[in-house]
Amino acid sequence: MSIGKITAAVVKDGARRGSRIALEWDDGYTGIVDLTPVIAAHKALAPLADADAFRDFQIAGDGWSIEWSCGVDFGSEQLHRWAREQAGEIMPARAFRAWMQRHDMTLDAAAQALGLSRRTIAYYLSEEQVIPKTVMLATEGYDGRRAA
Incomplete structure (x- = not known):
């Protein structure tokens, strides 16, 4: 299966503010990724625990990742996998x-x-x-x- 580029990404507010992102890929797949456990498990991701810092991201110019101003980024393929795992697919x-x-x-x-x-x-x-x-x-x- 070929994973496409990210075409849309927005923070999903809810019980766990600032830890979930709704994503859409150019192959039509949409999913929500909860990054809370990833952020908690890695000290290098500590800046993303702050809700304001978490919101400060953008889709990379080539569409193959999302990037935060603090230097953290996650690739399209990994985000796609997490979305599918978390959805039980x-x-x-x-x-x-x-x-x-x-x-x-x-x-x-x-x-x-x-x-x-x-x-x-x-x-x-x-x-x-x-x-x-x-x-x-x-x-x-x-x-x-x-x-x-």
């Missing part, structure tokens, strides 16, 4: 890794359990490929069958 790699650890699975065991290739599992863990909703649902189904 794809599975975050950390959740997939946690599923494998919960079941004490190797790459081979996960591949066998899900009917996928070992290489595909490795791509998911390295975040080279997004983990589609079908795989996310398959992990939930696996958990449900094991619990039954």
Whole structure:
């Protein structure tokens, strides 16, 4: 899947002021990204914790990122991934890794359990490929069958 350029971005006010951005890409996809956990996890992003500083961003001239005056920027592809993860459209790699650890699975065991290739599992863990909703649902189904 090819990720396009960002065509629109606005701060979404709400319960967590200054941490969410509504984005639109030139492929027609729209989504909201909550950057609160990213900002909290990285000291270098501390300036963005201030609501006024957070609002001070723009779409880069080429459309491939959003940039803040403090020097922070996030690329189109990463923002697209976060929007899809947060919307429940794809599975975050950390959740997939946690599923494998919960079941004490190797790459081979996960591949066998899900009917996928070992290489595909490795791509998911390295975040080279997004983990589609079908795989996310398959992990939930696996958990449900094991619990039954």
